[in-house]
Amino acid sequence: MPEAAHRELTFAQAVREALAEEMRRDSRVCIFGEDVAEAGTPFKVLSGLVEEFGTERVVDTPISEAGFTGLAVGAAMTGLRPVVDIMFGDFITLTMDQMANQAAKVHYMSGGKWKVPMVMRTTLGATRRSAAQHSQSLHAWFSHVPGLKVVLPSTPYDAKGLLKTAIRDENPVVFFEDKMMHHKLKGPVPSEEYTIPFGVADVKRAGSDITLVATSSMVQVALGAAALLEAAGISAEVIDPRTTWPLDEASLIESARKTSRVIVMDEGYGRYGVTAEIAAVIAEGAFYDLDAPVKRMGAMHVPIPFSPPLEDATVPTEQSVFEAAQALCGRS
Amino acid sequence: MPEAAHRELTFAQAVREALAEEMRRDSRVCIFGEDVAEAGTPFKVLSGLVEEFGTERVVDTPISEAGFTGLAVGAAMTGLRPVVDIMFGDFITLTMDQMANQAAKVHYMSGGKWKVPMVMRTTLGATRRSAAQHSQSLHAWFSHVPGLKVVLPSTPYDAKGLLKTAIRDENPVVFFEDKMMHHKLKGPVPSEEYTIPFGVADVKRAGSDITLVATSSMVQVALGAAALLEAAGISAEVIDPRTTWPLDEASLIESARKTSRVIVMDEGYGRYGVTAEIAAVIAEGAFYDLDAPVKRMGAMHVPIPFSPPLEDATVPTEQSVFEAAQALCGRS
Amino acid sequence: MTTAAHHPEADSKISVEHWLRMYRQMVSIRLFEEQVNELYTRALMPGLAHLYAGEEAVAVGICEALRPDDYITSTHRGHGHCLAKGASPDRMFAELLGKEAGYCRGKGGSMHIADPATGNLGANAIVAGSVGIATGAAFSAKRLGTNQVAVCFFGEGALGQGVLYEVMNLAQLWKLPVIYVCENNLYTEYTHYSETTAGDIVARGAAFGLHAESVDGQDVRVVHDTATRLVERARQGQGPAFLCCNTYRYSGHHVGDINREYYRSKQEEQRWKSERDPIKLLGDWLSQQKFADSVLFDSIHSQVKSEMEKAVKFAIAAPYPSPEEVEQDVYA
Amino acid sequence: MTTAAHHPEADSKISVEHWLRMYRQMVSIRLFEEQVNELYTRALMPGLAHLYAGEEAVAVGICEALRPDDYITSTHRGHGHCLAKGASPDRMFAELLGKEAGYCRGKGGSMHIADPATGNLGANAIVAGSVGIATGAAFSAKRLGTNQVAVCFFGEGALGQGVLYEVMNLAQLWKLPVIYVCENNLYTEYTHYSETTAGDIVARGAAFGLHAESVDGQDVRVVHDTATRLVERARQGQGPAFLCCNTYRYSGHHVGDINREYYRSKQEEQRWKSERDPIKLLGDWLSQQKFADSVLFDSIHSQVKSEMEKAVKFAIAAPYPSPEEVEQDVYA
Numbered sequence A, B: 001m002p003e004a005a006h007r008e009l010t011f012a013q014a015v016r017e018a019l020a021e022e023m024r025r026d027s028r029v030c031i032f033g034e035d036v037a038e039a040g041t042p043f044k045v046l047s048g049l050v051e052e053f054g055t056e057r058v059v060d061t062p063i064s065e066a067g068f069t070g071l072a073v074g075a076a077m078t079g080l081r082p083v084v085d086i087m088f089g090d091f092i093t094l095t096m097d098q099m100a101n102q103a104a105k106v107h108y109m110s111g112g113k114w115k116v117p118m119v120m121r122t123t124l125g126a127t128r129r130s131a132a133q134h135s136q137s138l139h140a141w142f143s144h145v146p147g148l149k150v151v152l153p154s155t156p157y158d159a160k161g162l163l164k165t166a167i168r169d170e171n172p173v174v175f176f177e178d179k180m181m182h183h184k185l186k187g188p189v190p191s192e193e194y195t196i197p198f199g200v201a202d203v204k205r206a207g208s209d210i211t212l213v214a215t216s217s218m219v220q221v222a223l224g225a226a227a228l229l230e231a232a233g234i235s236a237e238v239i240d241p242r243t244t245w246p247l248d249e250a251s252l253i254e255s256a257r258k259t260s261r262v263i264v265m266d267e268g269y270g271r272y273g274v275t276a277e278i279a280a281v282i283a284e285g286a287f288y289d290l291d292a293p294v295k296r297m298g299a300m301h302v303p304i305p306f307s308p309p310l311e312d313a314t315v316p317t318e319q320s321v322f323e324a325a326q327a328l329c330g331r332s
Numbered sequence C, D: 001m002t003t004a005a006h007h008p009e010a011d012s013k014i015s016v017e018h019w020l021r022m023y024r025q026m027v028s029i030r031l032f033e034e035q036v037n038e039l040y041t042r043a044l045m046p047g048l049a050h051l052y053a054g055e056e057a058v059a060v061g062i063c064e065a066l067r068p069d070d071y072i073t074s075t076h077r078g079h080g081h082c083l084a085k086g087a088s089p090d091r092m093f094a095e096l097l098g099k100e101a102g103y104c105r106g107k108g109g110s111m112h113i114a115d116p117a118t119g120n121l122g123a124n125a126i127v128a129g130s131v132g133i134a135t136g137a138a139f140s141a142k143r144l145g146t147n148q149v150a151v152c153f154f155g156e157g158a159l160g161q162g163v164l165y166e167v168m169n170l171a172q173l174w175k176l177p178v179i180y181v182c183e184n185n186l187y188t189e190y191t192h193y194s195e196t197t198a199g200d201i202v203a204r205g206a207a208f209g210l211h212a213e214s215v216d217g218q219d220v221r222v223v224h225d226t227a228t229r230l231v232e233r234a235r236q237g238q239g240p241a242f243l244c245c246n247t248y249r250y251s252g253h254h255v256g257d258i259n260r261e262y263y264r265s266k267q268e269e270q271r272w273k274s275e276r277d278p279i280k281l282l283g284d285w286l287s288q289q290k291f292a293d294s295v296l297f298d299s300i301h302s303q304v305k306s307e308m309e310k311a312v313k314f315a316i317a318a319p320y321p322s323p324e325e326v327e328q329d330v331y332a
């Protein structure tokens, strides 16, 4: 991160700034979604954009996730660069055909002739007391689909730089925001222009005894656990792949080979999910250097319950990661 | 398999027989799908059922995958046991909301009060020259969702026994059939009644030097490769988990510990897919016994191309598995 | 003013009791929601809730036309439907607070209340998420010959979801006993429905062949008479219906939506409350007809009020589910 | 018989040439499909194809009302649309055979032909899969001020898919220049549309406020006149339209659907062929009007025939894409 970055923005502000800058830069960029205009989304992430860019470019839609995602695919093919807002990540269920069968395949099926430069912004993450249909982290589904790219920013800095890259990309990109971060997480964001390339993992904290691979909401948890571990004399490296596709396998493997112990953390379900892929990649790539099996921590494999004490039990915490890391290092 | 099993059925016949038996046994079982009645599905898997059970129980639907899957959820909650037919597995994209946000969660969200005893039968597999929207193997998506069970039969025997279990299960179950097997794969199926429990892997061939974990369409490929390997002096075990959820982790790990070398094969995309989960499970569970990294083989990470030479390159073959296994055993 | 012809039962003794019962139920819903808002304001309720105040005549007028074993499905704004169908306030509050005594053992929360005992197939947090379920329940009723009817409540925002049209087509093709009740309260979150709804709402039902009408959703007598007629029709095998109830929500989209002048004026809200309040409208008519007077109304209000206060106390005192419950009821 | 009023251009010289051009195009499609069937029968074509023979007047009548840069989206039964919009038979055959010279370098095959040069956004193998894309193209056209119009072709089976209603709503709300053309050929695979389509087809468009009509899809003059009017309307900003063209497919659902008496009679097929053939109907009218005679028709047929034979030869001789291509064009 550049030295000059003295400005602190919330995650939501960083997202908004990325959108505003790209919309100024390129008149083809437009936004579609439910209550994105005057309301600025229920999460108030887009507040102010319609005032600057008008309802022609910040377009309120009916509750038609499949319909307006499909529309965005066609608009992207024919000269616009749509950014589609799917309020809760749980609603991507309704867009799977448009994304997986259309957006992801148009370029390939047409022999490279048509392109679909669109972005879907959506959310992930539990602990918001929103229950099973408003708390899922389903990014593994899209990560499974060739033709899509999947971005999981974990800081305001990353959010801004990665979203700008997403908007400039010639492919369909899905951008998942942890809704708990929007207004709660602040961080430095330089005022000068920057972008962050896809497929480049970021070491959020260097360490030597154990690697915590963490995505999105789990990065802060990993950093908290790393602080606890430090106090216990264990040096944890926290590395964030930032994009699940493309995936920076080399950096993850390198960190694993260095520390020889790994926990992979992701708020999605682990089973057939992101931690499975990353654990498999590391177990293969660092096979001869690992001192212990790669451990995976994700959402408990249950629909997210509403009741607070139950919900809190479903997500890895600093404490649970700390304990798992200690155990892995033979310290518990 | 019982000794008495001298009868040979095709995969399609086995599926049909399971349905017919369960429909005779339980009048609540009914079938919904496009062209399932008189046409007996485009794959002719259900031929004859409407003649026996009538159009009240074998119900032709409009092309409304979301609608009739949703209808099945409600019907299952209120006393029927629907079997929904989604012609090509590629079309599950349209049912993700009904399956993941409704069927999978109703039981949990209602605190255990409502149940959804339904089955979705659908297909997977490429090499049928059907191109990118009719060739996908998307079972990893459902395997990722708590509340669903996912079945991948690889023989007529398994298809019949597992489908009967699926229909009797009190939960939503997704049953994937390799469409290339329907009429091409024959195998022994006893005439006496049997069911196969979920979560029990089946050793399709015993061996000692390497484990080939294979699902669905990949089982025959694995068996073919095992024969080639035998000729080359390598004894391969072929083990089929049969259900990706519940997953028989213990048996897979046991086989891996015995042979110390593993290839995991599944026709879905490997990335963030079934091979990732199984490889991660084995790499963790057999950590101290593996002599080589677990290798994964799945569909190439591209939309399935139409052109025959290209399409053929996307799927593991006996030869490519043979070569990979030899390499893993230090023999290439 | 509506004439006796519209309210054929208006002069019999039984019907007066029936109207008084409905009056009481509307008051119950109103005061229930006041308590919910209070719980939110006092930070005693986890998460958010969507209040039904203002729309009471719809839920009550329709549910009073149903048998106890008839089915309903509900929405994120579901408290009114649940109560009108017979749920008891104490267990509903308990659910809203995530307590074990709640209808879903705290797992569902405000948006997922379900109760087999009152035919409540569940509130649903996916807009239009339950239209398939309701249609399936009607399918079961018809197939099993139970003479039950299913009512599917949804906001006009659900008109944006394609699956609604899929299932209306199925219902009409198969003459299923289901009533699709569109509660047009003018807003989908923060957007006026005219910005998201082209054409004519009633025509959308009629286009699929359904019997379709619209009514004043603030006049419980009209709603109830119409519902009685449509339910009767459905019960007698004459097929589904589409009923648009024109209504208004008094509060914000959810309890936290306080400053809403950017999407609707205080005057508009005031007008509905003073001129079109469903409780007042029924009360005025009952008074005019000399069926009741303010003494009776006051006593109903105070009885209900203390009932609600007791129910809230119960819920606050009730224990949370034990932590082990989190993994229970994922599978039946 | 239609009157001059319906065919205002019928007496000008230019229009005769135009009708002759359409005649020739219909013959091209007919003979193209004959070759496809032949390729299938001779086992030279991988996979299956869905023939458009019988429906030529729809594609030709409509595409002749379009500018070269206007957009179309097509379906699994797409050869007619592609040809009518200007695709050349040689590259289409090459695509059907999976050759590199094909429109999609062999990656798409029969169901995915796409071509930016002729405004063809792509055939689509998901029923209703391209309705979003067409609507999005119309959105771009409006936003970018290009005055282009998009035509979305689909079979009446697509009326079962909810996303169609979602995008019609969007198109009408935003007055997008898109025409939804429903080709009602009476069957969805093996089921008569009356078993899957409740209510009235035209009403389904009208319910969403679209200008909606239906025409005799066998009379190219009626189709063309209507299309010209609707396209003009759309181009002038008057919004979308829904056009149902009543037509018939002569062959099976796909080339392999030979025995179809279980779902439709030979007499019915014969009746359409002898009484309602679009080529014959136009030919008869041209003859009656003395605009052309059998000599001219014969020469057109034989010219087209040799053109098709040449194109097939080209495709058969053309090379497959090289194996490396399989991983190209997944991402732009």
Ligand SMILES: Cc1ncc(C[n+]2csc(CCOP(=O)(O)OP(=O)(O)O)c2C)c(N)n1
Pocket (backbone or CB within 6 Å): A034, A063, A065, A087, A091, A094, C050, C076, C077, C125, C126, C127, C154, C155, C156, C157, C158, C185, C187, C188, C189, C253
């Ligand atoms: C599929 C889906 N998209 C978006 C949302 C977010 N959302 C919740 S309520 C709502 C508005 C619903 O409006 P309406 O159907 O009119 O019901 P009302 O709130 O007015 O009762 C929206 C957009 C959702 N829950 N589900």
Ligand SMILES: Cc1ncc(C[n+]2csc(CCOP(=O)(O)OP(=O)(O)O)c2C)c(N)n1
Pocket (backbone or CB within 6 Å): B034, B063, B065, B087, B091, B094, D050, D076, D077, D125, D126, D127, D154, D155, D156, D157, D158, D185, D187, D188, D189, D253
């Ligand atoms: C979503 C989806 N469901 C099912 C299918 C399988 N399918 C292919 S064509 C077809 C029938 C389509 O009928 P219609 O739309 O009338 O077109 P037609 O074949 O008559 O031209 C079906 C069911 C599909 N391709 N996509």
Ligand SMILES: [Mg+2]
Pocket (backbone or CB within 6 Å): C155, C156, C157, C183, C184, C185, C186, C187, C188, C189
């Ligand atoms: Mg509303």
Ligand SMILES: [Mg+2]
Pocket (backbone or CB within 6 Å): D155, D156, D157, D183, D184, D185, D186, D187, D188, D189
């Ligand atoms: Mg058709």
